[in-house]
Amino acid sequence: MSSTLETRPLITRWISLRPHHGRVRAEDVLDGPLFVEPFSADDLPAIAERAAGVVVGAAWMQDFQLVRAVARLGLPVLVQRGHAATLEEWLAIADYCVAEGNDQVVLCESGTRTHTGHLALDLSLLRAAKARSGRPVLADVSADPSLAGAAIVAGADGLLLSPSADEEEVAQVREAVTLFSALAGHDTPATLPAARAAIDRVDAALATLLERRAELAGVVQSLKPVGGFAGRDMERERQLVARMAERAPRLGVKRLTPIMNAVIEAGLHLSEES
Numbered sequence: 001m002s003s004t005l006e007t008r009p010l011i012t013r014w015i016s017l018r019p020h021h022g023r024v025r026a027e028d029v030l031d032g033p034l035f036v037e038p039f040s041a042d043d044l045p046a047i048a049e050r051a052a053g054v055v056v057g058a059a060w061m062q063d064f065q066l067v068r069a070v071a072r073l074g075l076p077v078l079v080q081r082g083h084a085a086t087l088e089e090w091l092a093i094a095d096y097c098v099a100e101g102n103d104q105v106v107l108c109e110s111g112t113r114t115h116t117g118h119l120a121l122d123l124s125l126l127r128a129a130k131a132r133s134g135r136p137v138l139a140d141v142s143a144d145p146s147l148a149g150a151a152i153v154a155g156a157d158g159l160l161l162s163p164s165a166d167e168e169e170v171a172q173v174r175e176a177v178t179l180f181s182a183l184a185g186h187d188t189p190a191t192l193p194a195a196r197a198a199i200d201r202v203d204a205a206l207a208t209l210l211e212r213r214a215e216l217a218g219v220v221q222s223l224k225p226v227g228g229f230a231g232r233d234m235e236r237e238r239q240l241v242a243r244m245a246e247r248a249p250r251l252g253v254k255r256l257t258p259i260m261n262a263v264i265e266a267g268l269h270l271s272e273e274s
C-alpha cells in the first residue's frame, strides 16, 4: 500500500485494535486510506504490512514509547488529540514522530470531553493546529457526523469516521464532503483521477444549487404580477451576471452571459410547465 497520504477531502476510516473497539475487517470499512490504531507495540509488524497509516489514538498520547515505535514504521502517522490535551501537547506528539525521522504526520482533532461526557469538536483548535503546524488536520466526526460540513468549511483536510459508523452516517458524511469541499477546496489535484473526482464534486454542488435556484425562480414567477417569459426582466439578468462575474473573473461577463441565459430560461420553462 502507498505510504504517501492524500488527505483532502477523503473520509478516512480507521480500525482500532484496542479490545473495546472490536475488530472490523479491512474490506468492510475501507473508504479512504486504511489507518489502524495499535493496541500495543506487538501489533506494529502486522499493521506495517496491511495499513496505509497508523493511528496514535486519543488515549495513547502519553505513551511516548509507543509513539516512537509507531513513527519508526515509516508509515504516515495520524495523531489524534487526546480529549483533554492542549494544542502544545498535541503538537509535541508530532514532534516526537519527526524526531524519529518520520515527517509524515497528520493531525486529527477528536473533540474535548465536556462536563456532560460528550465529545465537542473544537474547530477553532483545528484551525490553530493547521496554522501552527502547517500539517494536514483531519476532524474526527464519529461522535457527531452532522458536523462534517462545518469541519470542512472550517478547513479540515479530511474527516475521520470510526468503524462503528452506520451506513446512514457514512452517507451523511460523504454528502457533506461532496458539497462543502467543492466550496471550500482550493487545492490543485495532481492526477487525472483526482482532478476528475474534484470536478465531480463541483458538479454535484452545482446541480444542488441549480435545483435550488430553479425552485426559487419558480417562487419569483408566482409572486410577480406577470410571470414567465412574458415578464422577463433583462436589466435584472444583466445585473446578476455582472455580480457573478466579480466572483468568477476568469469566466467574466462574456462567458457567464450565455450560461446564465440557459439557466434562467430552463427555470422559466420549468415554471411555465408546472
Ligand SMILES: O=C(O)C(=O)C[C@]1(C(=O)O)C=C[C@@H](O)C=C1
Residues within 6 Å of the ligand: 217, 220, 221, 224, 231, 232, 233, 234, 236, 237, 264, 267, 268
Ligand atoms: O427576478 C425576476 O424577476 C425573475 O423572474 C427571476 C429571473 C431569474 O431566474 O433569476 C428570471 C427571469 C427574469 O428575466 C429575471 C430573473
